[in-house]
Amino acid sequence: MQLFLMRHGEAEHHARSDRERSLTESGTYNSGMMSEWLKNSVSEFDLVLVSPYLRAMQTWTEVSAHFPQPHKVKVLDELVPAADPEMASRLVMAYAEQFKAQNVLVVSHMPLLGYMVSEFVPGMEPPLFATSAVALVDLMGKHASLMWQQSPHSIS
Template identity: 55%
Template sequence: MQLFLMRHGEASFDAPSDRERTLTHHGRYQSGQVGEQLNSRISQLDLVLVSPYLRAQQTWQVVSKHLPKAQKCVVLDDITPSGDPKSAADVILAYAEQYKAETVLVITHMPIVGFLVSELVAGEEAPIFATSAFVQIDKHMENASLIDMNLPQVS
């Protein structure tokens, strides 16, 4: 399975709650750029798992314009910023197995996205993701390896 873990695009802090933060203009631009990059790596998209937070949903709306149509898209409460990384990793893998997904995109937040990397790839430290950054993990059975880290510098 090819697993792509992505952090949402840049978001505004002007919102009534963290859940309701929206992407900035720059965040939409970033997400579109990453969508184009992912397009060269993803020929089919079996499963998308996206946080219920507005900025993650908006990121998916932008990214999806550049990718093949997803076979299945699930809004997943387990991948919000305060989610438990071990539990989230288990849920992601369970969904992938349930839908027999070979290509999975997860759109989530810091800090959980970094911790997911260390949960899914033995020996990897949790990286810090800039907005719209992603990693690609090749996951087969109990083994996983980090294929690529598209992690621009956090500004």
Template identity: 50%
Template structure:
């Protein structure tokens, strides 16, 4: 399985709650930039898991214009900023197994996204994600390897 973990694009702070923060113009631009890079790595998309927070939903809206249509798309409460990384990792893998997914994209937040990497890849310290950055993890049976992180270019 190819697993892509992505942090949402840059978002503003002028919102009634953290859940309702929206992407900035720059966040949409960065996400589009990263969507082009992701599209070169993803030929099929079996499963997309998205945080219910607005900025993650908006990030997926931008990405979806550049990526193959997924077989299944699920909004997942377990991958919000304050989610438990162990539970989230278990749920992500359970959904991937349920849908027999070979390629999975997860759109989520800091700090959970960094902790997910260390939950999924033994011995890997949690990386810091810039907005719109993503990591690729190859997971086969009980083995997982960290392929690398991609960041948006400065504009």
């Protein structure tokens, strides 16, 4: 399985709550730019798992405009910024198995995404994710590995 982990795009600082922070213009643009770049690595997603926070759902909306409709999209409360990384990682694997997904996209937040990389790739320090950044964790072989991590700044 190929697991694509994406941080939401840049979000505004002021909102009634953290959950309601919306993408900025730059956040929308960079998420679209990363989506175009991502098409070099994957043609479609079998399963997409998204945080319920507004900025993550808006990021998925932008990404979805660049890819065919996935077989399944789920919004999960377990993908919020302060979620338990071990539980979130197990949940991702359970859904991937349930839907027989080979290409999975998770749209979520820091610090969760960095810790999830460490859950999937034992011994690896949690990497930082810039806004709109994407990492690919290859879970195909015996040993999971972080194949790459890119941000809008590294591809432009």
